Amino acid sequence: MxxxxxxxxxxxxxxxxxxxxxxxxxxERLAEGFPGGAFLRHPGSANDHDxxxxxxxxAAAGPGSVGLYHVAWExxxxxxxxxxxxxxxxxxxxxGASDHGSxxxxxxxxxxxxxxxxxxxxxxxHVEDALAPGTSLTAPLxxxxxxxxxxxDTPGGPRTDPAVWARVAARRAALSATAGxxx
Numbered sequence: 274m275x276x277x278x279x280x281x282x283x284x285x286x287x288x289x290x291x292x293x294x295x296x297x298x299x300x301e302r303l304a305e306g307f308p309g310g311a312f313l314r315h316p317g318s319a320n321d322h323d324x325x326x327x328x329x330x331x332a333a334a335g336p337g338s339v340g341l342y343h344v345a346w347e348x349x350x351x352x353x354x355x356x357x358x359x360x361x362x363x364x365x366x367x368x369g370a371s372d373h374g375s376x377x378x379x380x381x382x383x384x385x386x387x388x389x390x391x392x393x394x395x396x397x398x399h400v401e402d403a404l405a406p407g408t409s410l411t412a413p414l415x416x417x418x419x420x421x422x423x424x425x426d427t428p429g430g431p432r433t434d435p436a437v438w439a440r441v442a443a444r445r446a447a448l449s450a451t452a453g454x455x456x
Contacts, residue, residue, distance in 0.1 A: 276431075280344050281325035285333065285385050287311065290326050293384050297364045298346075298357070298391075300324055315346075333385060343380070345390035352425040354379065354393045355416045361391075370414035374404045377419055394430030397437060399423070404441045406448040 284290040291311050294300040300313035303322060312322035334340060348354050354377060361367035361381045368388070369380040378392040395403045404410075 277344070278320060279323050279325065281327065282383075282385075282387060283329035283333075284326050284383075284387075285329055287326060287328045289384050293364070293366075294324060294326070297360050297366060336386065336388075341387070343388040343390055345378070345392050347430055348391060348393050349428055350426045351377070351393055351416060351420045351423060351429075354391065355420070355425075357391045358416060370416070372412040372414040372419070373410055374408050375400045377414055377416070379414070393419075394432060395423070396427065396429060397432060397434045400434075400437050401441055401444070404445075406445050 282290075287309065291302060291313070294313055295302060298315075300315050300323065303312045303314055306312055307327075309328040311326045313324040313326070314320060315323050348357060358367065358370065358379055361379060366381040366383065367379060368382055371378050371380070375395045376392050377395070378390050380388065380390050382388050
């Protein structure tokens with residue numbers, strides 16, 4: 274597998290969900306669709322669609338029930354992530370913002386309470402520094418500080434170096450082993 278091509282969600286109120294994904298996250302509704310459903314694509318996407326929304330026939334299970342926990346969408350730059358943060362905040366949808374070292378993430382809920390993430394990936398050439406031993410993998414996200422560090426318009430991901438994770442793990446293991454010998 275290479276990645277996720279599209280997401281399809283059952284929603285309680287189709288028009289409300291279409292409006293949220295268009296107005297808050299910038300998706301564009303495609304002309305083709307099905308009765309009780311809609312297909313949306315994000316500008317610049319080469320996919321035939323990125324998101325499908327279908328009217329649910331029954332109520333949703335509560336949070337923490339069996340099912341999808343969340344889906345993550347990726348933005349190109351930290352300035353785009355900041356704009357998404359502002360839109361989610363204005364829509365009262367933002368639920369959290371975390372710095373995971375190599376990923377800078379916003380968490381939110383759509384009108385049905387479906388959780389999603391919008392993230393920026395630290396460029397491959399900076400991943401090892403971003404995940405230096407001792408770096409917290411879940412810290413509060415300060416987008417302005419990240420912009421000062423990486424630049425507002427520096428392109429993030431996609432990941433192109435699968436070996437970076439082995440190097441990070443080896444570096445952390447070596448430092449952990451060294452610390453164990455000195456304790």
